[in-house]
Each structure stands twice: as C-alpha cells, then as structure tokens.
Amino acid sequence: MTERFHCVVIGSGPGGYSAAIRCAQRGASTAIIEKGLIGGTCLNCGCIPSKTLLASAHTLLAAKNAAAMGINLTGATPDWPKIQARKDNVVTTFRKGLTGLIQANKVKIFEGRGIVTAPGQIKIESASSETLIQADRIILATGSEPIEIPAFPFDGQTIISSKEALLLKQIPASMVIVGGGVIGCEMACAYAAMGTKVTIVEALTRLIPMEDAWVGQLLARELKKLGIDSLTDQKVTAVEKTGQSAKVVLQSGQTIEAEKILVSVGRRATIDKETVDALGLQMNGKVVAVDKKLRTNVINTYAIGDVVGTTYLAHGAFAEAEVAAINATGGPAEFGDYDLIPRAVYTFPEIASVGKSEETCKAEGLDVSVGRSFFKANGRSAAHNETIGEIRVVKEKSNNKIAGITMVGAMVTELISAARTLIGTKEKITDISFPHPTVSEVLKEAVEDAFGVSLHNPPKAS
Numbered sequence: 001m002t003e004r005f006h007c008v009v010i011g012s013g014p015g016g017y018s019a020a021i022r023c024a025q026r027g028a029s030t031a032i033i034e035k036g037l038i039g040g041t042c043l044n045c046g047c048i049p050s051k052t053l054l055a056s057a058h059t060l061l062a063a064k065n066a067a068a069m070g071i072n073l074t075g076a077t078p079d080w081p082k083i084q085a086r087k088d089n090v091v092t093t094f095r096k097g098l099t100g101l102i103q104a105n106k107v108k109i110f111e112g113r114g115i116v117t118a119p120g121q122i123k124i125e126s127a128s129s130e131t132l133i134q135a136d137r138i139i140l141a142t143g144s145e146p147i148e149i150p151a152f153p154f155d156g157q158t159i160i161s162s163k164e165a166l167l168l169k170q171i172p173a174s175m176v177i178v179g180g181g182v183i184g185c186e187m188a189c190a191y192a193a194m195g196t197k198v199t200i201v202e203a204l205t206r207l208i209p210m211e212d213a214w215v216g217q218l219l220a221r222e223l224k225k226l227g228i229d230s231l232t233d234q235k236v237t238a239v240e241k242t243g244q245s246a247k248v249v250l251q252s253g254q255t256i257e258a259e260k261i262l263v264s265v266g267r268r269a270t271i272d273k274e275t276v277d278a279l280g281l282q283m284n285g286k287v288v289a290v291d292k293k294l295r296t297n298v299i300n301t302y303a304i305g306d307v308v309g310t311t312y313l314a315h316g317a318f319a320e321a322e323v324a325a326i327n328a329t330g331g332p333a334e335f336g337d338y339d340l341i342p343r344a345v346y347t348f349p350e351i352a353s354v355g356k357s358e359e360t361c362k363a364e365g366l367d368v369s370v371g372r373s374f375f376k377a378n379g380r381s382a383a384h385n386e387t388i389g390e391i392r393v394v395k396e397k398s399n400n401k402i403a404g405i406t407m408v409g410a411m412v413t414e415l416i417s418a419a420r421t422l423i424g425t426k427e428k429i430t431d432i433s434f435p436h437p438t439v440s441e442v443l444k445e446a447v448e449d450a451f452g453v454s455l456h457n458p459p460k461a462s
C-alpha cells in the first residue's frame, strides 16, 4: 500500500529540514526526501564548510600579525590537509547530528530524487528502487546550484564552482575569481590568507554590489592588503585552458594566468522539470512563484528557500520554512518583510546589514539622515587591534525611525542581530545601556549620531 503522510518535504537543506521538523512538532506525520546529503548546500558545500575554512584563514592571519600584539611567533604556515580534514570533520559531525535530530522528531527520511507526479503524489527515484508516496501537503525546498557561464563551463578541475573550491586538494598558487559577490569575496579571503595570488573580476562597478558603494570600496581597499586585486567594471570574455592552468581574457584585452578559475556569478533555483510540468507549477522567471503564505499556484503545495529566489540565504530559508510549515499544518502565517532578514558576508573585514540601505532609501525617494561611528574610536576594537571599518545608521526624517543599518568591521556578523531589533524603532537609544568596553558600543554611537545625540563623535561642522 502507498505510504501516506500529512506533510512531505522535498530537499533537506535549511529550508527543508526546518520545515519538516516544525511540521512534525505541530503533530503532522511528516517525511523528507533528499537526493544528496542531509543538510543541503548550507551544511555540505555552503555556509558551514566555507566558514570553517575562513576560520582557519583568520587564525593564520592572526598568527602572522601576532607581532603587532607583542607576541613573537614566526613561521606560521597553513597545514592544508589538516585544515581540510578539520572542515570535513565539522561538516560530517553536524550532518550526523542533524540526521539524528530529524529522526528524533519522527520525520521519516527517504533517500532519492523526489518528483511530484500530481498534486499530493510523489515518486522517489533512487539507484535501486522507485517508491510512491502520498501527501496531503507538499513543501518544495529543492534549493539552488551555481550558475555556469556557457562560454567557459565548469570542468571541475580548472574552471570550478564554489563546491569544488571548498574541496581543493592543494592550495593553488593563483586563482581568478569571476564575480565579486558574497561567495567570491569570501573565497578570495580564505585563499589569499593561505598564500594564493587572488584576482577578483567583477562586471559591476564595485564588490558586493547589493550593498552601498562605500562598502565595496572599503572592502576592495582591505582586500588589497591581503594581496587581492579587485578588477571592477570588467568582464571576462574567455578562459583558455593551458595544461594545468588557464588564461583569463578580459573585455579590456588584459589577460591573467591562473591555476584555478572560480566562477561565482550567482545561483539558480533547482527544480525538476518533471515536477513543474506535472503540476503546471507557476514560475517567476527561473524561480518558483509563491505568495506571502509561501503557497505555489498548486493546491496544498508550498515552496521555500533558494528555489523561490527571495534571499538566497540559509536564515531566509529558515524564516520561510516557519511560515510554510505553519500553513501546511493549519496556519495561518504570512511572511513579513524581506528587508528584515539580515545580510552577512564573512570577509576580512566582515560586512553585515539589515533594513534598507542608504542608496535604496534614496532610490525610493525617502529623505534620510545617516549616523556614523568608527571602530578606530572604540576601545575594545583598539584593544584587539581590529580598528578597520564603521557602522552607518540610516534614519527616515519623516517619521524619525531607523530604516537600515550597515556595518563593516571585525565580527559585525554577530552584531547585526542586535541591529535588527532597532529597525523601525525611534527608541531613545541613550536609555539603553551597552556594556563597556564592547564592540557593540560602535552601534550605539552610530544610532546616537543618526539622532544627533552622539556623545563620542567629534562635533560636526555647522
């Protein structure tokens, strides 16, 4: 007899596994189908392995810069096999833990490719078998994959995606990174710290183009200190393979030789054509179209995470999973404001933002003022010799509310959650006590500056 569940989730990345656990916690019989590894992109070839490599890179740089802190340490070098083994160990430990957690919540795991053949009907294809199951509700959480450039497709050896970049057997002598977005810049930091000569080529006029211009400019300046060249407003037109390396040809005619060419120009939703055709699933370009309840156009069928192309962030997928799971188990829930999903980039220095940027506010015709505060004026940052960067707070003049906060500096990806709570407030920040000395005082100072009550910023020329 065909097994039947109340909820079936396809894909076990952050969107899928969290939706499945939440459905089960809300009393629904639930199954999850995964064709690859439990944990999806985030755990296996995204957030976690990249942050683990970046943590090793950060430690290496700290060791190399130890003399500035009065510590004599010479000869710090990377042990790449150990760095890779540590990363693999973190990933496998978390994957085991997550698998156990899913099972402990009584969610049944099916291995194989899940294809929806009709509303509520799913076929699971694996190497050895084909299984049919039924569902009252289906949540599509099939994620995304790296976009390939047709003129120079991935070969897995020389022209690689972020997936292979996390698995390299040796530290390459040189790397050209096509695309100066989040993944490209993070990989640039990890490999430059290890000693690779990195060149980033970005078609737009700045790195991290989704943030305000000052962010990309500051980052390019800091990356230069790591030996990374950032070529902005430049397109790669061809990659000519030459034995073990390749020659990258830019539109300007300039050529760059490199051992590895990492193409990181964005990600594309993964959705099986069979499922789209069988359901008549409405697409919004290349992503699955959903409403605020994360419902697709097909009855009792939801979609969340990268496959709906909203945030391309793991915590964006978590937030959508929550809404879809509630709706799939009785509801009601609606997704709020995507601007309130914080954005984090784990470069050296880090970047984080939440709410609307200054440029977005101006493009929307909002009259704003901007408060600023600098890490170089912060005692804790000075103590740690991490004085690069600043925080900017954008305040709407019409209602005196904080519209957005952008930060560049050490550990700002940890500070952004505190900043999130300030969006939309006109709270008297002077009433909130921030412990001293902490890096978080820079946030307080920037907010105070936005409200014209800064204590430690020098007086502004009137």
Ligand code: FAD
Pocket (backbone or CB within 6 Å): 010, 011, 012, 013, 014, 015, 016, 033, 034, 035, 036, 037, 038, 039, 040, 041, 042, 043, 045, 046, 047, 048, 050, 051, 112, 113, 114, 115, 141, 142, 143, 144, 162, 183, 270, 272, 304, 305, 306, 307, 311, 312, 313, 314, 315, 316, 317
């Ligand atoms: P995914 O994690 O992509 O999971 C989808 C799963 O569905 C996959 O396991 C896939 O095998 C499975 N699947 C697909 N089709 C089928 C099918 N038919 N049947 C069964 N299974 C199927 N985000 C952050 O928030 N912070 C970060 O620091 C961060 N760093 C990143 C670094 C890198 C290098 C990359 C590539 C991404 C990073 N991301 C980061 C993005 C983050 O990984 C994704 O936004 C997140 O994984 C999306 O989750 P998801 O559940 O939508 O999909």
